[in-house]
Amino acid sequence: MDYKKKLRLSAFARILTFSITLLFTALSFAQINRVEPPFWYAGMNLSSVQIMFYGKNIGQYEVAVSNNVVIENIKKTENPNYVFVTIDTKNIAPTELTFSFKSKNKVVFTKNYSIKARRENSKFRKSYDSSDMIYLIMSDRFANGNPNNDSSPETIEKVNRNLPGGRHGGDIEGIINHLDYIKKLGATAVWCTPLCEDNDPNYSYHTYGQSDVYKIDPRYGTNEDYLRLSQELHERGMKNIMDYVTNHWGSQHWMIKDLPTHDWINQFDVYTETSHKRTTVHDIHASNSDYKTCFDGWFVKTMPDLNQKNPLVLNYLIQNAIWWIEYANLDGFRVDTYNYADPNAIAKWTKSITDEYPYFNIVGEISMRDQAQLSYWQKDSKIGAIQSFNSYLPTVMDFILSDELLSIFNEEDKTWEKGMMKVYDNFANDFLYPNPNNILVFAENHDTNRFNEIYKNDFKKYQMAMTLLATVRGIPQLYYGSEIGMAGDRNKGGDPDIRRDFPGGWNEDSNNAFTKEGRTETQNQYFDFTSKLFTWRKTNDAVHFGKMKHFIPENNVYVYFRYTDDKSVMVIINNNSKSQTIKTNRFAESIQNYQTGNDILSGKTIDLKNDIVIEGKSVLVLELK
Structure with missing residues (x-):
């Protein structure tokens, strides 16, 4: 064969190879729309990783993986658009894997998958505890640092600051811009209401109806912006607490629109809302139907209730939580509606995370108003043990104390039932808790009436409440704006009124409460007191662990x-x-x-x-x- 002919054949072979590669790439793009988790980490305690591949009729293919990695299980469901592949990563170094999707033993397309290196000592990261003060931010209402992302072509609802329940434009950049302000208050940790995408057409600003739990809502920023928030906090010696939702997703979640299995969510013949009567979990007289309605019923129509009893769902939630901890270098979780989820499943979820990170703290929203019922949900509770139940949840929220703080400072009756006697009686029941130091104490949050509204901005009453939070057992939490006297009446204005925009967070604001010069005299009075109190608290071990x-x-x-x-x-x-x-x-x-x-x-x-x-x-x- 002459030289020219060889050259032509060689060129043809290269073109053919290139064309085949392009074809495989195109097929891969066409066949795989999503992979979750999008990547994983080497050296994890959770070494068996369930990877979900999603694409049109992807279930028809056989699956193999490179690098001699063991596939422990391949799960195909009644929906042919899903394949769940579990691999063993126990002895895998950081590497690139290739998943091959075959038909009749021929590779139709491939998908690369990364196993990444963890941060040094990631497993032993220190979380928040009773030496911290947590600053709670309503993410859409704090500060608009990047007006260019106020609306997004990827999401339905657009910015409308004139609508009380609309999107106002607060974002991650706005939070980063004011971390020094938060630190000056004496706060050592920040809890932002959820930042993952919520594509509801209305009232999406609270972000508890999430539509993609691997993606930051583009109106808040990007995943990289969230990672940068962690970095900026850590540079200031502060901690990042993610608000995590295990009980429900939003109706616009892409998986809700194409369920992997019928029982991925809890379904009834007719729409059934939760009874909210969560005492059924320990009520020895409770009926089966009441129990099912409580834990399987939906929170609201726009928030489908996840079925954590389904092993695929539970694994998905465990891995998603761990992925965020590793990816964003998180310091803790606050878990929304913790005890609305299936009790045994949420206990497994919690234990999986704390097994992976022994010092990681998780506080659950358990809005019980009885100490015995509340303590039932704390890790190693002797009350829970009566029914062989352990939630493994390190921290619970003291809603009993919160309720009292929103009433007692107007009570001057010298009786056994009013005023400071309520507070005394609350702490007298601390013997019920396995760990009284791991209790979140607060006067208000994004679901309660505003403290300063109830007390008509009586500064002396604010001083009493904050002093108590700063000096009793537990982990104090401050709701954004309290420190400048922000008020709001939920009874009249609904939730948006207790979630007002922080003054100065928007360029057009005339009052900039982020600076001493921009604050009013009253706002400075509140701020200066709060800063002095909680800055002192950082220095005193006796009120941390004494x-x-x-x-x-x-x-x-x-x-x-x-x-x-x-x-x-x-x-x-x-x-x-x-x-x-x-x-x-x-x-x-x-x-x-x-x-x-x-x-x-x-x-x-x-x-x-x-x-x-x-x-x-x-x-x-x-x-x-």
Whole structure:
């Protein structure tokens, strides 16, 4: 064969090879629309990874994988558009895998899949605890850092700041821009309401009806922006807490529109809403139908209820949560409607995450108003153990205390049922909790009426509430805007009124409360107090992990101590309108040999040998010397 002929054949072979490659690439693009998780990590405790491939009639193909990786299981469902492939990654170094999809033993198309390296010591990341103060942000309502992403061609609802329940344009960039402001408040962790895509046509701003749980909503930014938020927080010594939803997705979620299995969500013959009566989980007299309605019923019509009892669903949620921790370098979770999910399944979800990350904290939204019922849901609860139940949930939310804080400062009755006696009784039941330090304490959040609305911006009452949160056991949480006196009436204006835009978060705002110069005199009064209190809290181990000793309130005055072996803090809260005289000999067992107390708010020194006079509706936080 002459040289020219060889050259022509060689060129033809290259063209043919290139054409085949293009064909395979095109087929791959046409056949695979989604792969989730989009990649995984080497060296994980969860070494068996269930990878979901989605595409038109993809279930007709046989699946193989390169690099001698073991396929443990291939699950095909009644929907031919899904294949769930479980591989063993236990001994796999970071690498690129190739999945081959075959028909009659011939490769039709391939898909590359990355196994990436983890961060050093990722498994042992330190999470938030009672030394932290968490700042809760309503993501769409905090600050608009990038007006270019206010609306997106990828999502239905467009920005409309004039509509109270519409999208207003708050985003990740806006949060990053004001991290120094948050840090100055004394906050050490940030909890943003969900940031994953919510493609509901209306009221999508709260983002609890998610349509893609591997993707940040483009109106907030990108996945890379979220990773950058973590990096910016960590550079400031702060922590990133993701708001995670296990109970439901939004009706616009792409999988809801093409269910992998009929029982991927809980379905009834007719639409059935949850009863919200979550006591059925431990009620020994509960009917089966009531139990099913409570845990399988939908939260609302636009939020289909996920069936965590389906192993495919549960694995999907476990892997999605772990993927976000690794990818975004997260420091903790807050889990929405935690005890609406199937109890045993959500316990498995939680245990899988804490097995992977032993020091990772998760706080669950468990809105129970009884200490025994609330403690049932905390990890290693003796009450839960009565029914052989362990949620493995490290932290619960003290809704009982929150309810009390929204009423007690208007109660001056000197009775056993009103005022500070309610707070005393709440802490008197701490023996029910396996870990009282792992309880989230708060005065308000994005679902409650605004504290400053209820008390008509009475600054003294705000001081009492914040002082209590800063000095009792547990992890304090502050809701954005409280620190500048923001109010809002849910009864009149609905949810949007308790989720108002933070003043100064938008270029057109006339009042910029992010700066001292831009704040009003009243806003500075609130901010300065909050900053001083919680900045001090960062420095005092006694209120982080110390023991607590309290005394029965007298005349609506509550006195308690937080102490370690070498440090003690005495807190006095006077819930009377009139000043009160405190006889210190009553507290001798806690004052011991301490001579004076330095009030961290006023800077005054108090002689502990004499009676203490405290003004009406005021507080003293004394570091004992």
